[in-house]
Amino acid sequence: MARYEPCDPDFADRIAGSFARQSFMATIGASLRRVEPGRVEIVLPWRDDLTQQHGFFHGGVVGTLADNAGGYAAFTLFPADASVLTVEFKLNLLAPARGRRLLAVSKVARPGRTLTVCQSDVFGLEGRRRNYCATALVTLMCLPGKPDTPEMADGQVPVVA
Amino acid sequence: MARYEPCDPDFADRIAGSFARQSFMATIGASLRRVEPGRVEIVLPWRDDLTQQHGFFHGGVVGTLADNAGGYAAFTLFPADASVLTVEFKLNLLAPARGRRLLAVSKVARPGRTLTVCQSDVFGLEGRRRNYCATALVTLMCLPGKPDTPEMADGQVPVVA
Amino acid sequence: MARYEPCDPDFADRIAGSFARQSFMATIGASLRRVEPGRVEIVLPWRDDLTQQHGFFHGGVVGTLADNAGGYAAFTLFPADASVLTVEFKLNLLAPARGRRLLAVSKVARPGRTLTVCQSDVFGLEGRRRNYCATALVTLMCLPGKPDTPEMADGQVPVVA
Amino acid sequence: MARYEPCDPDFADRIAGSFARQSFMATIGASLRRVEPGRVEIVLPWRDDLTQQHGFFHGGVVGTLADNAGGYAAFTLFPADASVLTVEFKLNLLAPARGRRLLAVSKVARPGRTLTVCQSDVFGLEGRRRNYCATALVTLMCLPGKPDTPEMADGQVPVVA
Numbered sequence: 340m341a342r343y344e345p346c347d348p349d350f351a352d353r354i355a356g357s358f359a360r361q362s363f364m365a366t367i368g369a370s371l372r373r374v375e376p377g378r379v380e381i382v383l384p385w386r387d388d389l390t391q392q393h394g395f396f397h398g399g400v401v402g403t404l405a406d407n408a409g410g411y412a413a414f415t416l417f418p419a420d421a422s423v424l425t426v427e428f429k430l431n432l433l434a435p436a437r438g439r440r441l442l443a444v445s446k447v448a449r450p451g452r453t454l455t456v457c458q459s460d461v462f463g464l465e466g467r468r469r470n471y472c473a474t475a476l477v478t479l480m481c482l483p484g485k486p487d488t489p490e491m492a493d494g495q496v497p498v499v500a
Numbered sequence: 501m502a503r504y505e506p507c508d509p510d511f512a513d514r515i516a517g518s519f520a521r522q523s524f525m526a527t528i529g530a531s532l533r534r535v536e537p538g539r540v541e542i543v544l545p546w547r548d549d550l551t552q553q554h555g556f557f558h559g560g561v562v563g564t565l566a567d568n569a570g571g572y573a574a575f576t577l578f579p580a581d582a583s584v585l586t587v588e589f590k591l592n593l594l595a596p597a598r599g600r601r602l603l604a605v606s607k608v609a610r611p612g613r614t615l616t617v618c619q620s621d622v623f624g625l626e627g628r629r630r631n632y633c634a635t636a637l638v639t640l641m642c643l644p645g646k647p648d649t650p651e652m653a654d655g656q657v658p659v660v661a
Numbered sequence: 662m663a664r665y666e667p668c669d670p671d672f673a674d675r676i677a678g679s680f681a682r683q684s685f686m687a688t689i690g691a692s693l694r695r696v697e698p699g700r701v702e703i704v705l706p707w708r709d710d711l712t713q714q715h716g717f718f719h720g721g722v723v724g725t726l727a728d729n730a731g732g733y734a735a736f737t738l739f740p741a742d743a744s745v746l747t748v749e750f751k752l753n754l755l756a757p758a759r760g761r762r763l764l765a766v767s768k769v770a771r772p773g774r775t776l777t778v779c780q781s782d783v784f785g786l787e788g789r790r791r792n793y794c795a796t797a798l799v800t801l802m803c804l805p806g807k808p809d810t811p812e813m814a815d816g817q818v819p820v821v822a
Numbered sequence: 823m824a825r826y827e828p829c830d831p832d833f834a835d836r837i838a839g840s841f842a843r844q845s846f847m848a849t850i851g852a853s854l855r856r857v858e859p860g861r862v863e864i865v866l867p868w869r870d871d872l873t874q875q876h877g878f879f880h881g882g883v884v885g886t887l888a889d890n891a892g893g894y895a896a897f898t899l900f901p902a903d904a905s906v907l908t909v910e911f912k913l914n915l916l917a918p919a920r921g922r923r924l925l926a927v928s929k930v931a932r933p934g935r936t937l938t939v940c941q942s943d944v945f946g947l948e949g950r951r952r953n954y955c956a957t958a959l960v961t962l963m964c965l966p967g968k969p970d971t972p973e974m975a976d977g978q979v980p981v982v983a
Contacts, residue, residue, distance in 0.1 A: 363558035366549040388527040397524035403560025429590030429912040431939045433932040449916040456914045590751040592778045594771040610755040617753045685880035688871040710849040719846035721886025751912030
């Protein structure tokens with residue numbers, strides 16, 4: 340894996356703050372596990388209310404983690420005053436998402452000034468077993484000069500355009 | 501749009517039952533709106549706990565609706581004793597997912613004995629305005645002889661394989 | 662379908678010139694059929710040397726048309742001094758690509774200053790029959806100030822970054 | 823990377839034969855470089871007639887190699903009497919595809935009885951430099967009982983259905 344040099348030394352704090360402002364992460368019980376330049380992990384304990392009709396994690400939950408881990412992996416390399424937007428993501432579900440926890444690991448495949456591409460993998464964790472349940476490609480956009488703060492929602496709206 | 505003939509006349513009940521067993525749909529507050537052969541709509545009222553850091557619906561929520569609407573659009577055409585699995589989906593986020601409600605509309609683009617492909621669009625609804633916020637392609641697999649019932653989770657596990 | 666107003670009135674000439682400079686289009690025998698604001702068609706007559714092992718058009722040929730039609734559909738709406746780059750594309754092959762000709766039709770789903778998303782469909786044409794064989798989503802990037810001319814290859818290189 | 827056991831010991835010959843029957847590979851000048859269980863490499867020397875308007879390899883050529891390498895990587899693990907079909911593929915173009923040769927490397931991420939998912943990477947080779955220019959996810963379908971031979975085109979047609 341390539342090694343990246345973040346341009347903002349406080350990237351980890353910046354990401355923790357942004358993650359904390361995503362209310363949907365609290366709703367599903369997800370948390371950041373590791374944040375390194377170009378690489379982010381998110382974990383999510385199993386809950387009965389996150390499942391599909393067969394009792395596994397819902398595919399939408401799996402996709403949410405793959406997307407979000409990709410967004411923050413890209414965000415580690417962005418300047419301090421920038422926002423991140425998901426342009427698109429594509430996900431293959433490889434096996435039922437079972438286990439006591441889900442783990443999403445995303446790595447930057449290609450950093451860019453405007454667009455960054457990340458590869459995300461999602462695993463179901465059951466004791467020491469890692470069940471490889473999804474892989475994704477995520478394209479992120481950097482919006483410089485638009486800090487990722489609550490005030491943005493009023494007035495300065497980020498738009499993919 | 502092509503017109504499809506469902507092979508199970510009770511497809512609407514079958515889908516309502518399956519949807520009701522997806523606990524994650526209740527968790528986020530989503531409900532089925534229209535169910536027709538080869539076409540399904542899902543709606544989701546805005547809630548503060550479904551958002552990302554800028555106060556819009558989280559991309560993972562948008563993806564969840566696009567995926568799920570595709571799954572059930574395919575499911576309308578499946579035999580009564582079959583389960584549906586998402587093989588993969590790919591989503592472009594076109595605009596911030598804002599509005600009082602999200603609406604996902606999915607249509608079967610190509611039905612098949614094993615694989616069915618659906619096109620999903622997601623809109624933010626604000627009064628009479630429809631804000632086109634995402635489009636997706638979803639590939640679904642039909643698992644004949646594996647009814648979509650709670651018993652499946654014990655023992656007979658559907659696997660994409 | 663949405664109606665679009667091109668910002669460059671000479672968009673059709675600009676696209677014809679760019680298409681003519683893509684040597685790969687001549688290699689496979691593809692040509693532009695219709696060029697309208699936000700919509701482009703490309704056709705390709707069947708040739709024995711464009712096939713896969715079963716005698717149908719190769720999936721790579723199908724993907725090439727879907728991608729290229731998307732690129733030029735977006736390009737119709739770009740300013741006169743801009744280049745277009747494919748950021749990513751995703752393609753579902755729906756049926757064997759058979760017929761005497763392939764037709765790719767692409768429409769802009771969402772125009773943007775930086776990114777534009779197109780939906781492409783590919784059909785095999787056999788007499789009056791249209792065989793729907795692929796559907797794709799294509800994400801394009803606009804590079805303003807970098808005209809799409811042969812000189813670009815020397816020196817000023819467009820990069821997705 | 824996972825290690826795979828092919829069920830057909832003659833997989834390499836089977837793939838060489840199938841590749842040789844894809845006339846489009848000869849048209850663009852592509853050849854197999856390495857074929858191992860669950861992993862395939864394809865190379866393609868630069869030619870002026872494979873380019874887009876800026877003189878780089880056309881994105882459709884890059885996609886063709888990523889798709890085809892994925893198809894044959896999956897095919898290494900299929901039974902001797904089966905055919906392979908691309909269900910869908912999705913590709914991020916990461917950098918201009920420049921270099922004297924293109925190299926596509928694809929690995930099986932998840933083998934399955936019906937569906938197999940591969941990850942493909944494409945590099946431009948210039949002397950000893952490897953320019954990472956694309957990454958893709960490819961979903962393949964196994965059609966058992968339908969040998970990959972010329973006779974198939976008449977009569978027994980493989981269909982994704």
